[in-house]
Amino acid sequence: MANVTMTINGKQVSGEVESRTLLVEFLRDQQRLTGTHVGCDTSQCGACVVHVNGDSAKSCTMLAVQADGADVTTIEGLAKGDDLHPMQAAFRENHGLQCGFCTPGMIMSAIDLVQHNADPSETEIREWLEGNICRCTGYHNIVKSIKAGAEAMRG
Amino acid sequence: MYDFEYVKPGSLDAAKSAIAGAEDGKLMAGGMTLIPTLKQRLASPSDVVDLGGLGDLAGIRKDGNSIVIGAMTRHAEVAASADVKAAIPALADLAEGIGDPQVRNRGTIGGSIANNDPAADYPAALVALGATVRTTKRELAAEDFFTGMFETALEDDEIITEVVFPTAEKAAYAKFPNPASRYAIVGVFVAKGGDGVKVAVTGAGPAVFRVAEMETALSGNFSADALQGISVSADDLNSDIHAGADYRAHLVGVMAQRAVKAAG
Numbered sequence: 001m002a003n004v005t006m007t008i009n010g011k012q013v014s015g016e017v018e019s020r021t022l023l024v025e026f027l028r029d030q031q032r033l034t035g036t037h038v039g040c041d042t043s044q045c046g047a048c049v050v051h052v053n054g055d056s057a058k059s060c061t062m063l064a065v066q067a068d069g070a071d072v073t074t075i076e077g078l079a080k081g082d083d084l085h086p087m088q089a090a091f092r093e094n095h096g097l098q099c100g101f102c103t104p105g106m107i108m109s110a111i112d113l114v115q116h117n118a119d120p121s122e123t124e125i126r127e128w129l130e131g132n133i134c135r136c137t138g139y140h141n142i143v144k145s146i147k148a149g150a151e152a153m154r155g
Numbered sequence: 156m157y158d159f160e161y162v163k164p165g166s167l168d169a170a171k172s173a174i175a176g177a178e179d180g181k182l183m184a185g186g187m188t189l190i191p192t193l194k195q196r197l198a199s200p201s202d203v204v205d206l207g208g209l210g211d212l213a214g215i216r217k218d219g220n221s222i223v224i225g226a227m228t229r230h231a232e233v234a235a236s237a238d239v240k241a242a243i244p245a246l247a248d249l250a251e252g253i254g255d256p257q258v259r260n261r262g263t264i265g266g267s268i269a270n271n272d273p274a275a276d277y278p279a280a281l282v283a284l285g286a287t288v289r290t291t292k293r294e295l296a297a298e299d300f301f302t303g304m305f306e307t308a309l310e311d312d313e314i315i316t317e318v319v320f321p322t323a324e325k326a327a328y329a330k331f332p333n334p335a336s337r338y339a340i341v342g343v344f345v346a347k348g349g350d351g352v353k354v355a356v357t358g359a360g361p362a363v364f365r366v367a368e369m370e371t372a373l374s375g376n377f378s379a380d381a382l383q384g385i386s387v388s389a390d391d392l393n394s395d396i397h398a399g400a401d402y403r404a405h406l407v408g409v410m411a412q413r414a415v416k417a418a419g
Contacts, residue, residue: 055231056257057261058258061186062186062261065161065205130254131257131258132255
């Protein structure tokens with residue numbers, strides 16, 4: 001067992017983990033941050049995307065011990081009280097979800113895109129979503145949401 | 156996943172001793188292949204030596220006419236590097252097409268080439284550009300480095316430190332990706348450099364290989380037309396649920412022509 005300490009959504013947390021404990025297991029099972037989902041568990045679907053030191057990463061394909069000392073942001077860390085993050089609000093306003101399972105990963109991935117590219121085109125958004133799979137929407141409204149979210153983030 | 160001893164050395168020397176002292180140790184770079192492999196219990200090492208703490212191994216620099224990329228440099232950094240885009244734009248394009256953004260944020264060039272997946276992109280670039288792999292023990296020419304399917308010349312306790320890419324007069328990479336994984340069903344890297352034209356193919360065979368007949372044709376006339384009528388034998392090519400060997404052989408010709416066109 002190893003002791004890990006990391007900052008999650010601005011708060012420093014510690015815990016005992018096995019070497020093989022995945023970051024997503026640490027987040028969900030030990031920290032009870034169940035907004036980060038496990039879809040495929042094979043690093044393909046993107047439901048588990050979080051930010052590690054500012055970059056989007058699939059938390060099912062990262063060990064908790066690798067995140068020791070890191071700054072992690074999950075979907076729970078985006079809203080300020082009752083005020084949704086502009087990207088969350090954009091998904092709600094543009095019907096960017098149906099069942100909602102992929103949504104946390106979609107939003108975390110989308111925010112990373114906007115960090116790199118403040119005004120992404122539809123093609124750039126679709127290319128960026130290579131690692132996020134949605135079984136409901138057909139992606140159209142997700143792309144619309146991200147365009148609107150990017151615009152809102154630009155202010 | 157079976158449990159293992161996790162070690163995160165803070166220096167290259169400490170990493171060398173950790174891997175040398177482990178009973179059945181595995182080096183981990185970005186973990187984009189190793190972690191899925193551990194999950195499937197296809198590997199069960201006694202120790203995982205995480206190279207993530209070796210900041211010195213990450214970074215890109217220009218060295219004369221070469222671009223030197225540290226082993227722990229992530230694909231996203233290669234894709235975004237102004238130096239790489241200016242000197243070898245084909246290499247930045249290749250990095251941009253690996254996996255998805257999250258894989259590119261964690262996966263590294265050193266990890267990719269050490270794994271030598273038959274469908275990985277980087278091996279084609281290393282061979283076509285005539286790159287040199289520097290390790291804790293020696294320097295290896297790319298063609299001597301990749302020895303077979305998931306096999307390299309690396310010894311168990313040898314760690315890649317950096318890869319040296321000579322710039323090319325013309326270069327491009329064209330790949331036919333698997334639509335789900337983005338791994339290359341076939342990828343062809345064409346480069347015209349100091350030591351002639353090289354055509355390196357990934358995805359099609361057990362490991363990266365060159366196509367001598369295409370290289371000869373392109374040396375005389377660097378155009379897609381020069382490749383008309385040149386076919387690659389399907390013998391010994393990969394056949395799986397994604398594509399049969401004869402389809403892959405056909406794709407080698409198509410991707411090579413696209414790469415030459417893109418290289419201009």
